[in-house]
Amino acid sequence: xxxxxxxxxxxxxxxxxxxxxxxxxxxxxxxxxxxxxxxxxxxxxxxxxxxxxxxxxxxxxxxxxxxxxxxxxxxxxxxxxxxxxxxxxxxxxxxxxxxxxxxxxxxxxxxxxxxxxxxxxxxxxxxxxxxxxxxxxxxxxxxxxxxxxxxxxxxxxxxxxxxxxxxxxxxxxxxxxxxxxxxxxxxxxxxxxxxxxxxxxxxxxxxxxxxxxxxxxxxxxxxxxxxxxxxxx
Amino acid sequence: xxxxxxxxxxxxxxxxxxxxxxxxxxxxxxxxxxxxxxxxxxxxxxxxxxxxxxxxxxxxxxxxxxxxxxxxxxxxxxxxxxxxxxxxxxxxxxxxxxxxxxxxxxxxxxxxxxxxxxxxxxxxxxxxxxxxxxxxxxxxxxxxxxxxxxxxxxxxxxxxxxxxxxxxxxxxxxxxxxxxxxxxxxxxxxxxxxxxxxxxxxxxxxxxxxxxxxxxxxxxxxxxxxxxxxxxx
DNA sequence: AGACGATTGAAACGATTGTTTTAATCAACC
DNA sequence: GGTTGATTAAAACAATCGTTTCAATCGTCT
Numbered sequence: 349x350x351x352x353x354x355x356x357x358x359x360x361x362x363x364x365x366x367x368x369x370x371x372x373x374x375x376x377x378x379x380x381x382x383x384x385x386x387x388x389x390x391x392x393x394x395x396x397x398x399x400x401x402x403x404x405x406x407x408x409x410x411x412x413x414x415x416x417x418x419x420x421x422x423x424x425x426x427x428x429x430x431x432x433x434x435x436x437x438x439x440x441x442x443x444x445x446x447x448x449x450x451x452x453x454x455x456x457x458x459x460x461x462x463x464x465x466x467x468x469x470x471x472x473x474x475x476x477x478x479x480x481x482x483x484x485x486x487x488x489x490x491x492x493x494x495x496x497x498x499x500x501x502x503x504x505x506x507x508x509x510x511x512x513x514x515x516x517x518x519x520x521x522x523x524x525x526x527x528x529x530x531x532x533x534x535x536x537x538x539x540x541x542x543x544x545x546x547x548x549x550x551x552x553x554x555x556x557x558x559x560x561x562x563x564x565x566x567x568x569x570x571x572x573x574x575x576x577x578x579x580x581x
Numbered sequence: 582x583x584x585x586x587x588x589x590x591x592x593x594x595x596x597x598x599x600x601x602x603x604x605x606x607x608x609x610x611x612x613x614x615x616x617x618x619x620x621x622x623x624x625x626x627x628x629x630x631x632x633x634x635x636x637x638x639x640x641x642x643x644x645x646x647x648x649x650x651x652x653x654x655x656x657x658x659x660x661x662x663x664x665x666x667x668x669x670x671x672x673x674x675x676x677x678x679x680x681x682x683x684x685x686x687x688x689x690x691x692x693x694x695x696x697x698x699x700x701x702x703x704x705x706x707x708x709x710x711x712x713x714x715x716x717x718x719x720x721x722x723x724x725x726x727x728x729x730x731x732x733x734x735x736x737x738x739x740x741x742x743x744x745x746x747x748x749x750x751x752x753x754x755x756x757x758x759x760x761x762x763x764x765x766x767x768x769x770x771x772x773x774x775x776x777x778x779x780x781x782x783x784x785x786x787x788x789x790x791x792x793x794x795x796x797x798x799x800x801x802x803x804x805x806x807x808x809x810x811x812x813x814x
Numbered sequence: 815a816g817a818c819g820a821t822t823g824a825a826a827c828g829a830t831t832g833t834t835t836t837a838a839t840c841a842a843c844c
Numbered sequence: 845g846g847t848t849g850a851t852t853a854a855a856a857c858a859a860t861c862g863t864t865t866c867a868a869t870c871g872t873c874t
Binding site for chain 3: 845846847848849850851852853854855856857858859860861862863864865866867868869870871872873874
């Protein structure tokens with residue numbers, strides 16, 4: 349592979365990342381992408397095979413370093429903790445920071461990539477499902493192990509749900525971070541990585557270690573609560 | 582409008598809801614929709630004007646009752662609380678239950694609608710933005726007022742972010758509820774409205790009333806934390 | 815210099831899209 | 845009972861899509 353052909357590959361990847369992120373996979377046409385990249389239309393099929401394969405390449409190019417950084421930071425945190433359990437907020441930091449960092453212009457990708465990965469994790473393209481599972485499988489194993497050590501009082505079934513809520517909050521914040529300045533009436537400034545990260549960790553740490561309600565400890569006894577309002581009074 | 586034409590309108594709306602929810606707006610074609618509805622292709626443009634207007638009609642038909650139910654339940658909760666602030670978990674229940682209820686076959690719409698609304702709130706179709714703001718504006722005003730009364734210690738700027746995380750967790754859970762049974766290795770059963778609702782409320786209530794970290798109380802002093810791991814040890 | 819594989823360029827292909835058009839059918843009313 | 849307006853049916857429209865084809869060009873070797 350020559351050095352110029354690598355340049356066209358990269359230009360295609362950059363343009364595709366931006367347009368897939370802004371418009372989504374179905375609405376970003378190859379002609380838009382190749383025009384913006386300044387390359388010929390046929391270059392996509394020549395270098396990547398198909399539109400779907402281009403999409404895979406765009407996602408994998410960014411997700412893999414993010415997940416590697418997550419595991420690296422988690423390893424450092426474990427080392428630092430010694431034989432003590434890793435502090436919950438440190439675990440969350442290793443998980444969230446590598447992603448949100450990409451939107452703060454600290455690293456390539458930026459806002460379009462965050463919208464792209466957020467969209468594809470909340471609403472996956474069918475042909476990406478297997479690929480995604482393969483990329484995230486090692487993470488699931490490592491984080492569940494660390495979390496069960498840090499939060500020994502939380503049953504695994506509860507932990508599973510709470511991690512889903514954590515991921516949901518993270519992805520929603522990642523996708524909308526740049527809209528918040530406009531929709532928050534001045535309560536949020538753009539590109540405030542530290543602020544967003546701290547708030548998200550505050551929120552999710554509290555949620556993850558929330559005390560168990562009666563229903564959570566006796567799941568078999570939970571029944572439909574007809575009037576939930578009374579229950580909370 | 583005759584009674585049969587209303588029937589074709591409804592058949593189109595039902596089929597569109599299912600296919601928009603499953604495949605997304607761009608990938609669900611009008612021919613798919615009209616075939617499944619058993620009506621002629623031109624009926625969509627005749628009754629709704631365009632594909633975009635059909636999409637609007639599909640969303641509004643379900644969102645409006647959900648938001649009305651939210652405000653009704655919130656009103657009941659306020660009445661029940663008297664001059665006391667409404668309990669946080671009760672507020673969250675009025676907000677989340679009317680949506681998740683739709684997926685538990687308690688009400689029409691079901692899983693496709695939840696995927697649809699979840700997708701359009703996390704990744705809105707551009708032409709729906711104004712319509713959505715109009716539908717949700719009254720909610721924002723009411724819920725921020727009630728929440729500031731219940732959580733007087735949380736600054737508005739923090740509350741804004743925490744509500745975004747709450748919404749993100751709710752939408753993610755709503756969209757994936759039916760996948761969890763498959764991906765959770767038996768930790769989650771499908772259609773468990775009460776279980777999902779309780780866990781989500783446990784999580785978000787703890788997150789919303791989480792104690793403020795130093796950075797949250799002195800936002801001006803927050804600087805980029807180069808090595809966040811040490812910070813948590 | 816010449817030959818060969820890799821890459822690019824321009825054009826066309828077949829399929830599908832949302833929309834429009836035109837005629838046929840239906841229901842209701844004077 | 846014939847007429848009018850609403851609704852449905854079938855066909856065609858123009859545009860765009862991803863992909864393929866084939867010749868032209870480039871870079872790199874012998």
